[in-house]
Structure formats: structure tokens, C-alpha cells
Amino acid sequence: MTHTESIPIDESPLHLKKVSRIKHIILQKYLPSWTRILGSWNKRLCYFDCYAGPGIYEFEGKPVDGSPIIAVRTAKDYLTSNMGNELVLFFVEKDKKHQVSLGKELGKCGPYEQGLRIHLMSEDAREFVSGLLDQVPNLAPSFFMVDPYGHPLSIPILNKILKRPITEALINFMFYRINMDASNPKVQHHLDEMFGDDDWRKQDFLKESGNVREEGFLQYFLSKINAKYKFFFRIRFDSEDCVSSGRTKYYLVHASNHPKAVLLMKEVMWPLGDDEGLFDFSGRRQGVLFSPSPQEEDLQNFLTQRYHGKKIPFDTLREETWDLPFIEKQYRSAIKKMRNENLLAINPVTSKTDRGLKGQDLVLFY
Known part of the structure; x- marks a missing residue:
């Protein structure tokens, strides 16, 4: 572990909002x-955390782990069950106070x-990752936590990462x-630095407003990421923010290729x-009278129309329709x-x- 210089810091953990905590929950559930x-x-x-932070936060009055500590706990559990394997964690954090806190x-x-x-790397994420990609021709299978704007790691560099085999990234698009x-x-x-050019300035969505502008901006951003699969999760402002909760x-x-x-x-x-x-x-889940969630009937209708008269393995069907808002148990139930x-x-x-219904089981649509 790289040692950081000793500097005084405030011992109180930074407060973490619900809409920031959700990112850590996703990581905690995905990494194992x-x-x-x-x-x-x-x-x-x-595992590369390109904006590691202090390692600990206060959430609802209690200390909670930051993303680096979540990764360490996952690694410890994994290596306990897989002796002889290796897991290398890179935590990039330029802020001195955050470095000291994370080190503790x-x-x-x-x-x-x-x-x-x-x-624990006391470097600019852009310089560190660029240097790493130039020096190491073949990375082991890797997972990157990336913020291409707040902690600049440009999209061209991100695309160099995603060109590596079995590499994926969780990207924070600060819309x-x-x-x-x-x-x-x-x-x-x-924005020129993030995109790697100024072509974004010429896009028609900039003339729009509201949801049209937002959707155009999001789709343009996604189009610049060179990965086969780009799945997004929208985070809105919560009650602690001085912005309408309806806004993104x-x-x-x-982003992944598998x-x-x-x-x-x-x-x-x-x-x-x-x-x-x-x-x-949005952090405001309080129950709703009518659920806007996608319904299983919608999935049945879609599959009937798309696969009429065809046969296809169950897993292949799910892979071909990966962008639908349904998960495995719903596919199984609908079929x-x-x-x-x-x-x-x-x-x-x-x-x-x-x-049963899994794997290569063949589904024959009439």
C-alpha cells in the first residue's frame, strides 16, 4: 500500500445523501x-476506483463504507473461498485529506x-490510467469506477479501457x-475535454429543453462510449437537495461487452x-396507488410478436432482449x-x- 503524508483532518465522516448511497449499494451487490x-x-x-474518496461516510447518523472499503470486503470474502487467486485493487485519490482518511x-x-x-495512488486519475494503459498491454479482467467529468477521465481514455478484453465500467454521468x-x-x-472534441457543440438537442434535451444529451453520451452494452440507471435529486425531485x-x-x-x-x-x-x-419511495412498473403481460406480448414461429435457447432470448426492463424470473414466469x-x-x-427453464433450454414459439 502506498503511504500518504501525515496531515491533520476532520475526524467526522462526510455526509452521504440517499442518491449517492445508491451507487455504493449497486457496487456492493454487483462485485461479489x-x-x-x-x-x-x-x-x-x-478493480480500479478512479475517484476513491475518503473510504467512510455518515449516512442517516451511522458510518457506512465508501466504495474502496466495499471492494476490499468483497475481495477478502472472494479470496477466502479462492485461495491461490489474486485480486489487485487500485484506489486513485488526489485529495490529501481523503487519502489519509482512506488509508486509516x-x-x-x-x-x-x-x-x-x-x-492507494496519490495521482490524477486521467494521468494514472493513461500511463497504465500505455505501460501494460494486457490487463487482467477488470472493473472500473469512472467519473468522466467531476474527476476527469475522458471518453477517449474510457474507450481505451473498454477495448481491453473482459473489462467493464460503472460510469457516473453527471447530467x-x-x-x-x-x-x-x-x-x-x-465538456470538450470529457468528449475529447467539440463535436457536442453542434448537436441539435442543445436547441431543445426539458426531457427532449435530456434524452438527446444522454443518447449522445452513450453513443460515444464504445461498448456493446450500455445500461443506465437514473438518479434524481432527493429531499436534501435544493432542486426539484423530478429533475435528474x-x-x-x-458499460460492458459481454x-x-x-x-x-x-x-x-x-x-x-x-x-x-x-x-x-429519488430516495422517496413511499408506496404508490398505481405502479408504473413494466408488467409481465407487456413482456409476453413483445416475445410473441418478435419470436413468432421461431425457436431459441432461453439464455440467448434474454441476451437478445437485454435492454428490456425485465429480469430472469419474469422471463421464466412469462414463458x-x-x-x-x-x-x-x-x-x-x-x-x-x-x-425447469434455464440455460440452453429451447423455447419454441408457435
């Missing part, structure tokens, strides 16, 4: 499965299992701030919105109901009986 799946056929894995929190996590390597800065000539150069604060974008990665992230994100399947969080209504048949391949 990521390490288990990739670690089953890779001896070495890497990392110290509390010891002793470290054999195979756990931790590097509210970026949208404000796009209209301010004094800071528009920050930021988007979390999961269908199993996006399907896993969708499973993680699905129950965390204000209502299940919305992928939209079994359709079988009961004689709309399709299921031929077991992976399952041992016709009551």
Missing part, C-alpha cells in the same frame, strides 16, 4: 457475483488475505452539472428504483404462462425436467 463468475476461470482480477479505513480492514494487493455547463461559455471547455441529478451507466455482464447488472439494479423495474431512484396457454413449447436441454 463479478468476482465469483470471472474468478472461476481467471486467477487474477483487477484500509488499515482497519486488515489483516489482508494472501493474494490481495492494494495500491445536471454537465447540462448547466453546456450553456456556459466560460466552462464549455470542460446523474445517471449511472454500466451479455452476461449486462444481465447481471440489470438483476442488481432492477429492485433498487423508486418502483421495481423503473431503474429510476411458462405462455406454455400453459399453448402459445409455445419448451424442450429441456440444460434442465433435467420440463418443469
Whole structure:
């Protein structure tokens, strides 16, 4: 571990809002499965937190782990069950106070299992990652936490990351701030740096307002990320912010090139919105009279229209429709109901009986 110089800091943890906490919850739920799946056929894995922070926060009056400590706890559990494997964690944090705080929190996590390597880097994330990519031709399977605006790691660099095999990223797209800065000539150069050029200035969505402008901006941002799968989760302002809760604060974008990665992230994100399947969080979930969640009937209708007269393995069907707001249990339920209504048949391949439905089981649509 890289040591940081001793400087006085305020011992009180920074306050964490609900809309920031959700990012940590997603990471906490995703990383264990990521390490288990990739670690089953890779001896070495890497995790990069490009804006590591202080390692601890105050949330609802109690201390909670920051993303680096979540990663360390996940790594310890993984290596306890996978002796002989290696997990390398890189925490990039330029702020001196955050470095010292994070160093203390990392110290509390010891002793470290054999195979756990931790590097606390006092560097600019852009310079560190750029140098790493130039020096290391082949990374082990890696997961990156990235903020391309607040902690500049430009999209061209992000795309270099995603070109590496079995590499994925959770990207913080700070829409509210970026949208404000796009209209301010004094800071528009920050967007040039993020995108790597000034082509964004010529886009028609900048002439629009409200939801049309937001959707255009989001889709333009996604179009610049060179990954096959880009799944996003909308985060709105919560009651602690002095902004209407209906407005978007930021988007979390999961970028990957493998269908199993996006399907896993969708499973993680699905129950965390204000209502299940919305992928939209404001921290104000209080129950609703009528749920706007996508309904299983919608999935049945879609599958009937798209796959009429075709046969397809269950997993392949889910991969081809990865961008629908439904998860595995809903696909399974919808398909079994359709079988009961004689709309399709299921031929077991992976399952041992016709009551199961998974993997390569064939679904034959009439």
C-alpha cells in the first residue's frame, strides 16, 4: 500500500445523501457475483476506483463504507473461498485529506488475505490510467469506477479501457452539472475535454429543453462510449437537495461487452428504483396507488410478436432482449404462462425436467 503524508483532518465522516448511497449499494451487490463468475476461470482480477474518496461516510447518523472499503470486503470474502487467486485493487485519490482518511479505513480492514494487493495512488486519475494503459498491454479482467467529468477521465481514455478484453465500467454521468455547463461559455471547455472534441457543440438537442434535451444529451453520451452494452440507471435529486425531485441529478451507466455482464447488472439494479423495474431512484419511495412498473403481460406480448414461429435457447432470448426492463424470473414466469396457454413449447436441454427453464433450454414459439 502506498503511504500518504501525515496531515491533520476532520475526524467526522462526510455526509452521504440517499442518491449517492445508491451507487455504493449497486457496487456492493454487483462485485461479489463479478468476482465469483470471472474468478472461476481467471486467477487474477483487477478493480480500479478512479475517484476513491475518503473510504467512510455518515449516512442517516451511522458510518457506512465508501466504495474502496466495499471492494476490499468483497475481495477478502472472494479470496477466502479462492485461495491461490489474486485480486489487485487500485484506489486513485488526489485529495490529501481523503487519502489519509482512506488509508486509516484500509488499515482497519486488515489483516489482508494472501493474494490481495492494494495500491492507494496519490495521482490524477486521467494521468494514472493513461500511463497504465500505455505501460501494460494486457490487463487482467477488470472493473472500473469512472467519473468522466467531476474527476476527469475522458471518453477517449474510457474507450481505451473498454477495448481491453473482459473489462467493464460503472460510469457516473453527471447530467445536471454537465447540462448547466453546456450553456456556459466560460466552462464549455470542460465538456470538450470529457468528449475529447467539440463535436457536442453542434448537436441539435442543445436547441431543445426539458426531457427532449435530456434524452438527446444522454443518447449522445452513450453513443460515444464504445461498448456493446450500455445500461443506465437514473438518479434524481432527493429531499436534501435544493432542486426539484423530478429533475435528474446523474445517471449511472454500466458499460460492458459481454451479455452476461449486462444481465447481471440489470438483476442488481432492477429492485433498487423508486418502483421495481423503473431503474429510476429519488430516495422517496413511499408506496404508490398505481405502479408504473413494466408488467409481465407487456413482456409476453413483445416475445410473441418478435419470436413468432421461431425457436431459441432461453439464455440467448434474454441476451437478445437485454435492454428490456425485465429480469430472469419474469422471463421464466412469462414463458411458462405462455406454455400453459399453448402459445409455445419448451424442450429441456440444460434442465433435467420440463418443469425447469434455464440455460440452453429451447423455447419454441408457435
